[in-house]
Amino acid sequence: xxxxxxxxxxxxxxxxxxxxxxxxxxxxxxxxxxxxxxxxxxxxxxxxxxxxxxxxxxxxxxxxxxxxxxxxxxxxxxxxxxxxxxxxxxxxxxxxxxxxxxxxxxxxxxxxxxx
Amino acid sequence: xxxxxxxxxxxxxxxxxxxxxxxxxxxxxxxxxxxxxxxxxxxxxxxxxxxxxxxxxxxxxxxxxxxxxxxxxxxxxxxxxxxxxxxxxxxxxxxxxxxxxxxxxxxxxxxxxx
Numbered sequence: 001x002x003x004x005x006x007x008x009x010x011x012x013x014x015x016x017x018x019x020x021x022x023x024x025x026x027x028x029x030x031x032x033x034x035x036x037x038x039x040x041x042x043x044x045x046x047x048x049x050x051x052x053x054x055x056x057x058x059x060x061x062x063x064x065x066x067x068x069x070x071x072x073x074x075x076x077x078x079x080x081x082x083x084x085x086x087x088x089x090x091x092x093x094x095x096x097x098x099x100x101x102x103x104x105x106x107x108x109x110x111x112x113x114x115x
Numbered sequence: 116x117x118x119x120x121x122x123x124x125x126x127x128x129x130x131x132x133x134x135x136x137x138x139x140x141x142x143x144x145x146x147x148x149x150x151x152x153x154x155x156x157x158x159x160x161x162x163x164x165x166x167x168x169x170x171x172x173x174x175x176x177x178x179x180x181x182x183x184x185x186x187x188x189x190x191x192x193x194x195x196x197x198x199x200x201x202x203x204x205x206x207x208x209x210x211x212x213x214x215x216x217x218x219x220x221x222x223x224x225x226x227x228x229x
Contacts, residue, residue: 004158006158032214032215034216034217042221042222043204043219043220043221043222044159044204044219046216046217046218049212049214049216051214057212057213057214093158093159095217097215102146102147102149102208102215102216102217103147103149103161103164104149104161104217105161106151106158106159106160106161107158108157108158109156109157109158111156
């Protein structure tokens with residue numbers, strides 16, 4: 001089946017620093033990648049959508065200058081949390097889709113803790 | 116705006132019993148409805164999906180039904196096992212900003228007791 005690998009699985013960083021999270025589709029070409037944020041015991045909230053080689057589209061309320069997304073190739077997208085603060089601590093999950101019909105596969109998620 | 120409601124929020128069953136989770140969606144243009152299983156600390160795993168041209172789909176102990184007229188769909192798990200314990204999310208597709216996106220329900224925490 002389709003495999004999406006996300007790295008790192010967890011990271012602890014100091015306030016004010018930046019953190020980069022990678023999302024790779026291992027066995028298919030992902031034309032579209034999605035980034036979600038999930039707080040404890042809550043659902044997944046879509047942050048942004050990106051196509052390879054184009055700028056990401058951000059959901060309302062998500063700061064594009066704080067959450068930088070790069071979709072450099074058909075198998076790699078990165079999310080950089082810039083100038084992280086404790087309130088940015090959360091579970092970040094990517095998903096990748098190769099079809100236009102909505103089917104998407106998720107990475108393992110990244111637990112970000114900002115201290 | 117688009118919305119997906121999911122019930123119940125928690126579900127507790129005995130091993131071997133069936134479990135049913137129900138979702139309703141608001142966008143009549145939605146045409147893809149996946150179900151995901153999420154274990155603690157992990158990403159969601161696609162377990163079954165259904166498209167709007169089909170009313171029912173089954174994969175071993177898991178089945179999904181779709182009623183487009185009523186805009187609701189359900190997940191059925193038969194012969195539940197302790198390893199089925201997890202959080203289950205339904206989702207519905209909607210087209211926005213040039214992309215086919217997924218909007219998720221709030222999740223159902225399923226506990227299967229031996």
